[in-house]
Amino acid sequence: MTEDRKKTTAIRAMVLVMLVCASFLLFVNGTALAALTIKANHDHIKIDFFYHGSTVSMRGVSDPGTDLIIKIASPDGHQALRQKGKVAGLLWMNVGELRFEQVPLLYSLHSTRKISDILSPEEMDKYAIGLESVGKKAEIQPVSSEAEKTKWYGEFVKFKESSNLYAETSGDISLNTNGGEQNYYVLSQWPYQAPPGDYIVTIYAVKDKKVVEMAETKVFVEQVGVVKSFAEMAKNSAALYGTISIVAALAAGFGVGLIFRKGGGAH
Amino acid sequence: MYLYLPVALTSINVLVPVGLGLAVGLLSGLFGVGGGFLMTPLLIMFGIPSTVAAATDSNQIVAASTSGTYAHWKVGNVDFKMGLYLLAGGFVGGLLGVQGIKVLKAMGNADFVIKMTYVLMLGIVGTYMFIESVSSMRKNKTQEVKEERQSAAGRFLSSLPMQTHFEKSGVTHSALIPIIFGGFVGVLAAVMGVGGGFLMVPVMVYILRMPMHVVVGTSLFQILFNCIEVTFLQATTNHSVDFILAVLLLLGSTVGAQVGAVFGRKLKGEQLKVILAVIVLAVTVKIIFELTLPPALLLGQSGGH
Numbered sequence: 001m002t003e004d005r006k007k008t009t010a011i012r013a014m015v016l017v018m019l020v021c022a023s024f025l026l027f028v029n030g031t032a033l034a035a036l037t038i039k040a041n042h043d044h045i046k047i048d049f050f051y052h053g054s055t056v057s058m059r060g061v062s063d064p065g066t067d068l069i070i071k072i073a074s075p076d077g078h079q080a081l082r083q084k085g086k087v088a089g090l091l092w093m094n095v096g097e098l099r100f101e102q103v104p105l106l107y108s109l110h111s112t113r114k115i116s117d118i119l120s121p122e123e124m125d126k127y128a129i130g131l132e133s134v135g136k137k138a139e140i141q142p143v144s145s146e147a148e149k150t151k152w153y154g155e156f157v158k159f160k161e162s163s164n165l166y167a168e169t170s171g172d173i174s175l176n177t178n179g180g181e182q183n184y185y186v187l188s189q190w191p192y193q194a195p196p197g198d199y200i201v202t203i204y205a206v207k208d209k210k211v212v213e214m215a216e217t218k219v220f221v222e223q224v225g226v227v228k229s230f231a232e233m234a235k236n237s238a239a240l241y242g243t244i245s246i247v248a249a250l251a252a253g254f255g256v257g258l259i260f261r262k263g264g265g266a267h
Numbered sequence: 268m269y270l271y272l273p274v275a276l277t278s279i280n281v282l283v284p285v286g287l288g289l290a291v292g293l294l295s296g297l298f299g300v301g302g303g304f305l306m307t308p309l310l311i312m313f314g315i316p317s318t319v320a321a322a323t324d325s326n327q328i329v330a331a332s333t334s335g336t337y338a339h340w341k342v343g344n345v346d347f348k349m350g351l352y353l354l355a356g357g358f359v360g361g362l363l364g365v366q367g368i369k370v371l372k373a374m375g376n377a378d379f380v381i382k383m384t385y386v387l388m389l390g391i392v393g394t395y396m397f398i399e400s401v402s403s404m405r406k407n408k409t410q411e412v413k414e415e416r417q418s419a420a421g422r423f424l425s426s427l428p429m430q431t432h433f434e435k436s437g438v439t440h441s442a443l444i445p446i447i448f449g450g451f452v453g454v455l456a457a458v459m460g461v462g463g464g465f466l467m468v469p470v471m472v473y474i475l476r477m478p479m480h481v482v483v484g485t486s487l488f489q490i491l492f493n494c495i496e497v498t499f500l501q502a503t504t505n506h507s508v509d510f511i512l513a514v515l516l517l518l519g520s521t522v523g524a525q526v527g528a529v530f531g532r533k534l535k536g537e538q539l540k541v542i543l544a545v546i547v548l549a550v551t552v553k554i555i556f557e558l559t560l561p562p563a564l565l566l567g568q569s570g571g572h
Contacts, residue, residue, distance in 0.1 A: 052269040052278045081566040087379050091558040094378055098566065152566075159566040163314065192271070192278040193314070223273065230273035234506050242502025245326050245510050246495050249517055253333025256521035261341065 035063035036213040038070075038203045045190060045221040047228075053192035056219060057185065058201060064182040066205040066212065067118040068173050069111045069129055072188065072219070073104040074199050081159065083152075100156060101139040106194045107131070107160075108167040110186045115170055120209040127204060127211055131157055131168060164191035196221050274509035275319045281515055283313055288327065288519025295520065296335045296527020298543045299486030300464030301328045301494065304550050306516075315512065316568045322501035323509045323516070325494040330517035331524045332491040338528035339484030346435035346481050350488040352442055353449035353467070357493060360453020367458055385459050386554050392469045393547035399473075400540035436477040436485075448474055449489075456493075464490060465547055472540065479536030487524075 037060040045054050062068055078101045085095035109115065115130055124133045135153040143149045160166035173186040198220055205213040223231055233241045271278045287309055291302035303324050310320035339345050371380060427441035448470045456463030464486060471482040502508040531539060 047271055049271055050269065051271040081568065084562055084565045084567070091379070091382070092560070092562055093382060093558065094567075155565045159564050162564060193276070195276050227271055227273040230510055234274050234502070234508065234510070238503040238506055239499075241510070242499045242508065245502060245508050245513060246329055246498050248510070249326055249329035249498075249513065250333050250495075252514075252517050253330040253335075253521050253524075254337060256330075256334045256525060257337030257341075260338065260525040 035061065035066075036203060036205050036215045037061045038201065038215045038217050040201055040217050040219055042190075043217065043219050045219065047196060047221065047223045049226050051192060051227070054190040055187055056190050057187045058203075058217075059183065059185045060203065060215070062182045062184055062203075062205050063207075063213070064177055064180065066182070066207045067112045068175075068184055069109065069115060069119070069204045069206060070173065070186060070188075071127075071129060071202045071204070072106065072108045072110075072199060073202075074106045074194075074197055076102045076104055079103060079105070081156070098143075098152060098156075099141045101141070103134065103138045103156070105197070106165050106191070106199060107134060108188065109169065110172050110188060111170045112173045112175060112184075113171055115168075118206050118209065119211070123206075123209065123211055127214075129204065131166060163193045164189075165193055190219075194221060196223050270511060270515070272315070272319075272509045272512045274507065275315045275323075275512060277314050277316075279313060279315075279512070279515075284310075284512060284515035285519040288331075288516040288521075289523040290519075292331045292334070292520030292523020293527040293530075294523075294546070295328070295331045295487065296338060296524035296529075297483070297531045298464075298527075298539065298546070299335075299468055299483035299490070300543075301332065301490050302464075302520075303328070304465070310512075315509075316507075318501075318505055318507040318568070319509050319512070322498070322505060322507040323512045325497040325501060326508050326510075326513040327516035327520055328490060328494040329498055330513075331520035332487045332494065334521040335487040335524035335528055336484060336491055338525050339480075339487060342532065343435065344480045344484035345488050346433055346477065346485045347488065348431075349433050349436055349445055349471075349475070349477070350485045352445035353452075353471075353485075353489050354492050356446035356449025356451075357453035357456075357463075357489065358496075359446075360450035360455075361457045361493075361496075363450070364454040364457025367454060371458070381458055382554070382558065385455075386551060386558070388455070389465060389547055389551040389554070392466065393544050393551055396469055396472075396540055397544035397548065400537050400544060404537045404541070433477075436475070436481050438476055440475060445475060463493075465550070468543065479539050480531070483528075483531060483539070 038058060039060055041057045041059075042054060043056075045056075056072075058070060078099060080097050080099050082094050083096050083098045084092055087093050087095065109129065111118070115124070119129060124130045125136055128134055128137065135150070135157075138153060138156075140149050140152055140156075143152055157166055173184050176183045176185070198218060201217045201219055203215050204211045222228075268281050269278045270281055287306060291306045294300060294302050294305070301324075303321070306324045306327070307317070307320045310324065311317050315323070336345060424440065424444060427443055429442040430439055431442050432439045449467075452463045452467045452470060455466060467489065468482055468486050471477045471486065472479060477485070498508060534542075
């Protein structure tokens, strides 16, 4: 009997420990599940003939007292770019090609406040928040030193910014506290230079310089209609596409020539 | 109004390519050049990737030069026979040039050598053209003296075999001359990645001694065929021809070429030469600036020139 009682006590103790653990987990998860949501109003962008970029608004609910950072990025990939340099100490010309690995094609940030004020550098690196952190995990070939890498990454960012593909803005997420909830809203300009593909929108809730929660949604960009037909034809039936382009140009040239003769443009 | 370009993957205000087309078409009809020297960098400036800019420009030149050739042909200013000889030479030269690039690239520092050769050549040709045409405008009546000076070279040229008369141009040459010089320009054009109009026009004026008005028409005829070939190659190998952009450009350039041709008829050959010389020199200066001033961006899209 005493053996049995001992066993029951042991089982009871184990169950108690498990319950405590479970409730603790539930508590932690519970707050996470309840708080952070994200929704983009425009998660399927269609590139048609008259496309000139778009706007995407993102809204959701977050825990009061947290700051927010929204990152819009394409999955990391590689890009090769022509590199200009000085030849013979005097003349600028193309000196080769630089390959960038682990860099997104598009990267843009929005936040409630200046990011360096609300997040620690370690956390920024961990979640690749900020162009500096993106640069740390980027690989650039061929560069001879760390200083060279920093220099060329800086040029890379300049190049990307010139076509609106990289952007950092802060203080543009607006917050609205309603009861126990905090609603946020931000409007993002979607650049027309961003090519078709999948883009990931991540929201980070930040407290005490640490990321405490994350949520994610996707934006899908695709070509439709005439634009899609032309792009596919140029790729898949190149000879036919080339021939049509040439014939159309010849016809246009002759056509305009005839119009000018009839119109008495030549005299 | 903005339109989206399916191959360039960017959006552009339609007034930009139509306006550019008009301006470059005008130059084309006036001087018998393709205008790639102006069009390609401007398109890049408006956000078109460099490969797409170069390829689409050739497609557009097909239309502009058809329009221009047609306008010059109506008034009898296209020497088809000469044009065909030049084309034959240019075709072989282009093939040699493509091989030449490979050799130069293998030797290293190819871009430097190519750019320097091009700048020097444009500078020399532009200066010579300018001085020659200004002085012949001043003393129109002393032309006989000049012709005598040329006679030593002339004697050599007329001693070559396969002499044939080019009726439209009113000159007699060995058939080898246009073929060799067409080939020479073809090699350079392939190596430099430019159309070669700037070099072909002076060759026709000073070496083949054709009248300026026939030079313009014949040059356009020759450019037309070159650009058909380039457009097809670019479409099939690089997939970089943007049809929508080409259509927008040619809306302007075909009209521009007609206007240029009409306007050119009102100018004297010497006047055309002076203006062309100034343009060639301006392009030389522009390239020198590009080479010496630090660029705003040290990185650019791959491909193209």
